[in-house]
Amino acid sequence: MATREYRTARQIIGPLLMVEGVEGITYGELTDIKLEDGSIRRGRVLEVSGDKAVVQVFEGTSNMDPGTLTVKFLGKPQEIGVSEDMLGRVFDGGGRPIDGGPNIIPEKWVNINGNPMNPYARDFPNEFIQTGVSTIDLLNTLVRGQKLPIFSASGLPHSRLAAQVARQATTLKSGEKFCVVFAAMGITFEEAEFFQADFRRTGAIERAVLFINLADDPPIERIAIPRIALTTAEFLAYEKDMHVLVILTDLTNYCEALREISAARKEVPGRRGYPGYLYTDLSTIYERAGRIKGRTGSVTQIPVLTMPEDDKTHPIPDLTGYITEGQIILSRAIHGQGIYPPVDVLPSLSRLKNKGIGEGRTREDHANVMNQLYAAYARGKNAKELAVVLGESALSEIDLLYVRFADAFEDRFIRQGEEENRTIFESLELGWQLLAMLPRTELKRIREEYIDKYLPKQETTA
Amino acid sequence: MTNEQRGEVVKVSGPLVQARGLAGVRMYEMVRVGDARLFGEVIEIRGEVVSIQVYEETEGIGPGQPVFRTGQPLSVELGPGLIRSIYDGVQRPLDKLVEQCGAFILRGAEAPALDRSVEWDFVPVAKTGDNVVAGDVLGTVKESVIVVHKIMVPPDIPEATVKKIAPVKGNVDTVVAVLETAQGTREVRMAQSWPVRMPRPVKSKMPPQVPLVTGQRVIDMFFPLTKGGTACVPGPFGSGKTVVQHQLAKWSDVDIVVYVGCGERGNEMTDVLMEFPHLKDPKTGQPLMERTVLVANTSNMPVAAREASVFTGITIAEYFRDMGYSVALMADSTSRWAEAMREMSGRLEEMPGEEGYPAYMGSRIAAFYERSGYVKCLGSDDREGTLSLIGAVSPAGGDFSDPVTQATLRVVKVFWGLDANLAYSRHFPAINWLTSYSLYQQTVDSYCNAHLHADWEKNRKRAMALLQREAELEELVRLVGLDALGAGDRMTLQVARTIREDFLHQNAFDDLDTYTSLPKQFALLKLILHYEDEARAALDAGVQLNALLNLPELEKIAGAHLIPENEIDRIDAIREEITKAVAALPRY
Numbered sequence A: 001m002a003t004r005e006y007r008t009a010r011q012i013i014g015p016l017l018m019v020e021g022v023e024g025i026t027y028g029e030l031t032d033i034k035l036e037d038g039s040i041r042r043g044r045v046l047e048v049s050g051d052k053a054v055v056q057v058f059e060g061t062s063n064m065d066p067g068t069l070t071v072k073f074l075g076k077p078q079e080i081g082v083s084e085d086m087l088g089r090v091f092d093g094g095g096r097p098i099d100g101g102p103n104i105i106p107e108k109w110v111n112i113n114g115n116p117m118n119p120y121a122r123d124f125p126n127e128f129i130q131t132g133v134s135t136i137d138l139l140n141t142l143v144r145g146q147k148l149p150i151f152s153a154s155g156l157p158h159s160r161l162a163a164q165v166a167r168q169a170t171t172l173k174s175g176e177k178f179c180v181v182f183a184a185m186g187i188t189f190e191e192a193e194f195f196q197a198d199f200r201r202t203g204a205i206e207r208a209v210l211f212i213n214l215a216d217d218p219p220i221e222r223i224a225i226p227r228i229a230l231t232t233a234e235f236l237a238y239e240k241d242m243h244v245l246v247i248l249t250d251l252t253n254y255c256e257a258l259r260e261i262s263a264a265r266k267e268v269p270g271r272r273g274y275p276g277y278l279y280t281d282l283s284t285i286y287e288r289a290g291r292i293k294g295r296t297g298s299v300t301q302i303p304v305l306t307m308p309e310d311d312k313t314h315p316i317p318d319l320t321g322y323i324t325e326g327q328i329i330l331s332r333a334i335h336g337q338g339i340y341p342p343v344d345v346l347p348s349l350s351r352l353k354n355k356g357i358g359e360g361r362t363r364e365d366h367a368n369v370m371n372q373l374y375a376a377y378a379r380g381k382n383a384k385e386l387a388v389v390l391g392e393s394a395l396s397e398i399d400l401l402y403v404r405f406a407d408a409f410e411d412r413f414i415r416q417g418e419e420e421n422r423t424i425f426e427s428l429e430l431g432w433q434l435l436a437m438l439p440r441t442e443l444k445r446i447r448e449e450y451i452d453k454y455l456p457k458q459e460t461t462a
Numbered sequence B: 001m002t003n004e005q006r007g008e009v010v011k012v013s014g015p016l017v018q019a020r021g022l023a024g025v026r027m028y029e030m031v032r033v034g035d036a037r038l039f040g041e042v043i044e045i046r047g048e049v050v051s052i053q054v055y056e057e058t059e060g061i062g063p064g065q066p067v068f069r070t071g072q073p074l075s076v077e078l079g080p081g082l083i084r085s086i087y088d089g090v091q092r093p094l095d096k097l098v099e100q101c102g103a104f105i106l107r108g109a110e111a112p113a114l115d116r117s118v119e120w121d122f123v124p125v126a127k128t129g130d131n132v133v134a135g136d137v138l139g140t141v142k143e144s145v146i147v148v149h150k151i152m153v154p155p156d157i158p159e160a161t162v163k164k165i166a167p168v169k170g171n172v173d174t175v176v177a178v179l180e181t182a183q184g185t186r187e188v189r190m191a192q193s194w195p196v197r198m199p200r201p202v203k204s205k206m207p208p209q210v211p212l213v214t215g216q217r218v219i220d221m222f223f224p225l226t227k228g229g230t231a232c233v234p235g236p237f238g239s240g241k242t243v244v245q246h247q248l249a250k251w252s253d254v255d256i257v258v259y260v261g262c263g264e265r266g267n268e269m270t271d272v273l274m275e276f277p278h279l280k281d282p283k284t285g286q287p288l289m290e291r292t293v294l295v296a297n298t299s300n301m302p303v304a305a306r307e308a309s310v311f312t313g314i315t316i317a318e319y320f321r322d323m324g325y326s327v328a329l330m331a332d333s334t335s336r337w338a339e340a341m342r343e344m345s346g347r348l349e350e351m352p353g354e355e356g357y358p359a360y361m362g363s364r365i366a367a368f369y370e371r372s373g374y375v376k377c378l379g380s381d382d383r384e385g386t387l388s389l390i391g392a393v394s395p396a397g398g399d400f401s402d403p404v405t406q407a408t409l410r411v412v413k414v415f416w417g418l419d420a421n422l423a424y425s426r427h428f429p430a431i432n433w434l435t436s437y438s439l440y441q442q443t444v445d446s447y448c449n450a451h452l453h454a455d456w457e458k459n460r461k462r463a464m465a466l467l468q469r470e471a472e473l474e475e476l477v478r479l480v481g482l483d484a485l486g487a488g489d490r491m492t493l494q495v496a497r498t499i500r501e502d503f504l505h506q507n508a509f510d511d512l513d514t515y516t517s518l519p520k521q522f523a524l525l526k527l528i529l530h531y532e533d534e535a536r537a538a539l540d541a542g543v544q545l546n547a548l549l550n551l552p553e554l555e556k557i558a559g560a561h562l563i564p565e566n567e568i569d570r571i572d573a574i575r576e577e578i579t580k581a582v583a584a585l586p587r588y
């Protein structure tokens, strides 16, 4: 396809530029837009109709005067040059280095939109990842190739949790290559700095690739960032045999950028003004997690999003939950109790946990302990609610025991230090210690043989 | 088309392409778009301008590029080789695409739906000189260890005389019979094709009569489905729609399963692909894959092909029904299908209805479910087939007032409403027993009363009444506390809890729990009700409530669902033990 230049930009609507009198332009191709002062912004063709093209400008349209622009159509889709040398480096939302280091010499150029993975080629995610966080490892187990988002809300410590997971994630096997691809979309300078400092402090930066788009960077760049990050991740996973953990934060900002474009195009909105294709669009990000039969590497995703108004039914968490394989939900109430990480255990879920736990993967009693802890905590919480209405005196003796269990569970099991890296076996031990607070007959979800083997022997005086 | 007629692209907007210069093109005709010759389907004709939904990513397509007519509507190939296949939404074989272009689906990849390198043995049933009508079985092909594939007279040949037929071995293009029709001779090949948007004809439809046994206790006992019936499973994310669909695909007592993964996760299809070959069909003892066809158009695959996937699946399902089989089709999720419609409609700039869905969404959903049924198939042997449809629905925000859920509820007969709170408390399947319903209940009750046990209906009703009473009592407890309840009500709570925890709750991932036959279901429920009878009698006789609530034998009831199918007698034995244990309690 030939490169063509036009000086016929006629209209600017929000982040969109309308160019007229074009010829031979194709859907999705990349453009360079030259401003009067010689600076260049990038764009992508969102629609072509006859001799008119609608171009989405990544760096935003501020300061643009349509009359003075030169729009060059590059005849190719948006690509990123990938290389193993990207490890240890920091880039902006367009994939340009911002750490003062040299430019990357790409090993190859890849279309950032990727291609859908053939379901037949997928290998099922079933390898346990130890994050060192009890509420994840024991109750909502993460496995390689999974997409497990953190549903947070403003003011909650999701960044600290994400950083902790990035720092501690490992498997029980040895001799494997790990790395982290981190993409920040519209987060604050302070948050971005927190991640970078954390990566540097722990040396994790050596095995990390960072893409940063800050809150005051152009919103439209946020559309491309996760795709750039995932293209890099796929390259490292499937061509360099690495196990890649991709952290995307904050997807809410991404969705808002998408809404902005949709509004500028005057599309019929779906719920809350978000475009009707938000589900499909998000899936082209989340579904890029996975494993491929016959390849060593894997792409695991931990997207972070903040739920507007703490509302799980808001379209962003809602549609995310419909695509991802579970969710870790943070709770303001638990945060209010001063517990870190404030994981709301009951509505959190890892759908793939069953495949990654048990004998040979973690430990034989894992599933049973998980179910029992979960059930006991749920019962304790229920009893607590009842006590709020009717007073503790209304509770039966056994329910009172469950209340105490729930308190201890929050205090000792959910709560852990930001630097505290618990092995799965430590988490299991902790679980058993807590279960020992209950009469043995209450442990209905655990097989007798495991109770005999693992339940702490001495009577606990609660 | 003789000489290829070409038009020209004028507009590209995502999966929607508009073209000119295609005079004479028909609605739903397949076209090839652009230099890359991508597959597309005509979805609107407005004067000169034809709108096309394109089944592949349209990057690189632009005005001026050519569009070619094919003269054919979007069709599927039907013949031996369907079983065990995994297709995308427009019937491209995904396993072949991996061989061709690797782990990622590249644009323009193409492969025939039915593998031409496989040879099948055709065994004639009809003889030369026979007079046949549409639907008559000409012969059979053993397609898998379970499935005998019937090669039928195509529906568009009302009647004919068999001119030539003989045993033959060959691929699906092989001519197996020559028919003399009023319009001249017609060759019948092993494979035929059928346009997906047109229901395959049947002789007549009848109201469904027989339960479709799923092995899922809450479903079979309380909200049963029939062979030929329709059901929907709406629920918020993570409430268990896919697990219910997978369970039905695994354990339904049908001959053929067509599973359509429509706009959902890739890993879920992988799960099926990896698991089904190792699971045994309870009916035949053979691997489940031997009766299964998969259609997988995951969420990240092109959205127009997602729209088509449901039609591709149902046409394949109808084809097996026409052979006289019982077929079940699961579509996960019909909401993603509706969203695909919405997306195309939005790009066509149609007037939106509720929440941006096109005004025709409701009628499309209705038309889809109408393709189910218990039917007399075409053909002179009066064989009967059934096609049951089970659609998952993913309402926005988990709110059942969503337009897709409402449109679905207007047409389906069974509603399994999944409840987020049940899922949070890990009560699975999270089917809410207070809001769900089955309009086949009477049919199934009479069937089960006659075929399983005369008390089927009685016990079911009694158990359901207990569950409903429990809900009322719980309201009361929230206000006044448990202590305010009398012993009778406390017992009701106890029995209802036992029904919930030991009967309704069913772990799909436990080898012993995942499937329960109807006789075992009956025995389990009877056991719980027996405990109630004994306990209430004992209460009246002065036994203390607490002794009954804490009866150690209750643990045996709790474990009864894990008793293997071939040891159902043990459940009856527990009943005896309960009687003895209760009798032994002190009376005051």
Ligand SMILES: Nc1ncnc2c1ncn2[C@@H]1O[C@H](COP(=O)(O)OP(=O)(O)OP(=O)(O)O)[C@@H](O)[C@H]1O
Pocket: A321, A322, A323, A350, A351, A352, B235, B236, B237, B238, B239, B240, B241, B242, B243, B244, B394, B428, B429, B430, B506, B507, B508, B509
């Ligand atoms: N019958 C069951 N037994 C045990 N666990 C279950 C059962 N049903 C559901 N679950 C649990 O619930 C999880 C979510 O179920 P599932 O994937 O079917 O949800 P879904 O409704 O399809 O969600 P989505 O709309 O996001 O696809 C499963 O991964 C499993 O952990």
Ligand SMILES: [Mg+2]
Pocket: B241, B242, B243, B264, B332
């Ligand atoms: Mg699902």
